[in-house]
Amino acid sequence: MSDAVLRNWNPGNVAKWGNEPLLIEHTxxxxxxxxxxxxxxxxxxxxxxxxALVHTGKRGESKKTWREGEVGDLSGQEVIDAIGNGRMWLNMRNVKMVDDRYGALLNTIFDEFSAKVPGFETFNRGMGILVSSPGAQVYYHCDLPGQSLWQIMGRKRIYIYPTEEPYLPQDELEKIALYGVEVDMRYDPVYDRDAIVFDLEPGQMLTWPLNGPHRVENYDVLNVSVTTEHWTDDIRRSQMVTVANGILRQHFGVTPKSRSLDGPGFWAKAALQAGWRRSPWMKRARRNRRPIDFRLSRENPGTIVDIPAYTR
Ligand SMILES: [Fe+2]
Known part of the structure; x- marks a missing residue:
């Protein structure tokens, strides 16, 4: 049976899968x-x-200019035009919840991967669609689930960094797992020397090692990309260790030494993080969200209009 989504699969990808950034063709x-x-x-x-509709800064501008807003009463086509003329991105998260045709496609994607990569079994798969402005950027960050980025329209440059210190500081990874702060990672432009850089074109996708720090710069053209995320048993265990190590460091002042995904140490951490998830600490930690304080302007496509701030 020929693939519906993957194209020109290279059998050499299997050895690289999850271990290094991997460029794959798709449809x-x-x-x-x-x-x-x-x-x-x-x-x-x-x-x-x-x-999430996020208004970002210009290239090289500080991340202080991030704001979150709503599309207002514009038609879908007008929203796309506005993004094409502005400096922002629209992330339609969790698209399978909104339209199950995308959910079916998501299953096809992961069925094709698991047919090719022995032992690759996923659960809790997710898909988001990202529409972003010419020149828009996504700041240096890392994600907790397994990640892939699929280019649909336009062109972007993605930098992938090593999953070790100083690029991926363990204390920051733990804070992201504990508190859900996604974009405040320490970044130094000298890191770029050790980044692997890809220019992503429509029909290409990129996947990279778990928690791999990355940042993205759009070329001067409207971009549409799909992000997929997935969990495997190993990724779930890794996440439990990260959360437990974060609790030890933040609440008990202990510097964790191990990231073992098995054995008594692992199971102690599994119990520790399970307790934390049920505790009021977790609820307090997760409450912070950025307010929504603008909508798109219909009169001047690409610009925004202030509205009274509210939180969802
Ligand atoms: Fe990301």
Whole structure:
């Protein structure tokens, strides 16, 4: 049976899978679910609680200029035009909750991967669609689940950094796991010397090692990308260790030494993090969210209008 999503799969990918950044060809940019019309239609019916519209700074500007807003009463096509003229990105998170055709596609993607990579079994798969402005950037950060980035329209440059100190400081990874702060990672431009850099074109996807720090710069063209995330048993165990190590460091002043995913140390940490998840600490830690304080302007596409700030 030929693949619906993956194209020109290289058997050499199996050895690299999860161990190094991997560029793979795909067909999603030809899929009618990602045509401009389909995306406009999806934007128009996307529930506000499931998307994030973020106004970003110019290239090289400080991250202080991040604001979150809503699309307002624009049509889907107008939203795309506004993003094409502005400096922002729209992340339609969790798209399978909103339209199950994308959920079916997500299953196809991971079925094809598991048919090719022995032992690759995933659960809790997710898909987001990212529409972003010419020149927009995503700051240096890392993600907790397994990640892949699929290019649909436009062109972007992605920098992937090593998963070791100082690029991936354990204390910061732990804070992200504990408190859900995603974008405040220490970054030094000299790190770029050790980054692997890809220019991603429609029909190419990139996947990289777990927690691999990365940042993205769009070229001067409207970009549409898909992000997929996944959990495996190992990723879940790794996450439990990260959370437990964070509790030890933040609440008990202990510097954790081990990241073992098995044995008595692992099971003690599994119990520790399970207790924390049920505790009021967790609820307090997770409450902070950025307020929504603008909407898109219909009169001047690409600009924003202040609205009274509120939180979802
Ligand atoms: Fe990311």
């Amino acid at each position: 999603l940019h030809e899929n009618p679910l990602f045509s401009r019309e389909a995306l406009a239609d999806l934007i128009e019916r996307y529930p506000v609680e499931h998307y």
